[in-house]
Amino acid sequence: MRVKVFLTGATGFVGKGVLSRLTAAGHEVTCLVRPGSEAKLARAEAHTAQVTPAPGDLFDPDSLRRAMEGSEAVIHLVGIIREQPQKGVTFSRIHVEGTRNVLQAAAQAGVRRFVQMSALGARAGAASAYHRTKHEAEELVRASGIPYVIFRPSVIFGPGDEFVNMLAHLVRLPVTPVIGDGSYPLQPVARETVADVFEQALTRESVTGQTFEVGGPAPLSYSEILDAIGEVIGKRPVRKLHIPVGLMKPVVTLMEGFSFFPITHTQLTMLLEGNACSDTEALYSAFDTPKIPFRQGIAQYVR
Secondary structure (H helix, E strand, O other): OOOEEEEEOOOOHHHHHHHHHHHHOOOEEEEEEOOOOHHHHHHHOOOHHHEEEEEOOOOOHHHHHHHHOOOOEEEEOOOOOOOEHHHOEOHHHHHHHHHHHHHHHHHHHOOOEEEEEOOOOOOOOOOOHHHHHHHHHHHHHHHOOOOEEEEEEOOEEOOOOOHHHHHHHHHOOOOEEEEOOOOOEEOOEEHHHHHHHHHHHOOOHHHOOEEEEEOOOOOEEHHHHHHHHHHHHOOOOOOEEEEOHHHHHHHHHHHOOOOOOOOOHHHHHHHHHOEOOOOOHHHHHHOOOOOOOHHHHHOOOOO
């Protein structure tokens, strides 16, 4: 069934994959783009005739209302992993206020489906503001009265990602730094899988009102992820230098304000607590998407 979809975050890493999947399935997509970002959207588009750019901003209600007019469904992907308070870019503003604004515009437009990108680990009382604000956004979606589906992905990998490509750079070093013992689990999921389930959620009535954890076939420890990357790029074994958490925390606190530093205190907190699904099979039972093992998936683009 063809759906008129309003998509936020279309120019981001996940958004490019979702947009490609939506157009391949024949949907008409209106993409919210900040003025000046039209060129980014043009590069991301797969089928230009089905995609309409709509200049606007999450914090400009009038632009949201105009852009969303005539849409039947919303896919809301916008999120940040790193705050820039001096620019007004905070977890609370982007995740909570931004979602509230999109929901209000969706209600005014008579949207009949809202698909929300949350995050694995989102919960009340979480140690990180990232997870707490993702949970607050989920609660807004649930209270909106609009039929919804919420997805909570673990770390997402695919061509052009930051996570795996950054780790590949570290693995190529003579010695790869590892914070702590490296045993903390993650459940990396392919962008193809994420795009599949977001598209299917538009028309699959059986998943309405549900929240799904989104991960790959199995959890892997951080050390196992490094070893898998090493196998793919032909570096075995991966020599690791374990850095005590107690030594790393003050360094991160001191350096996280600099954009070139690769990790923030929030990211460190989330990494050390782990990020694996409590129920991997629920997603694959509800949606038609193949299980893509991590090593197999990254072998397609990591060299």
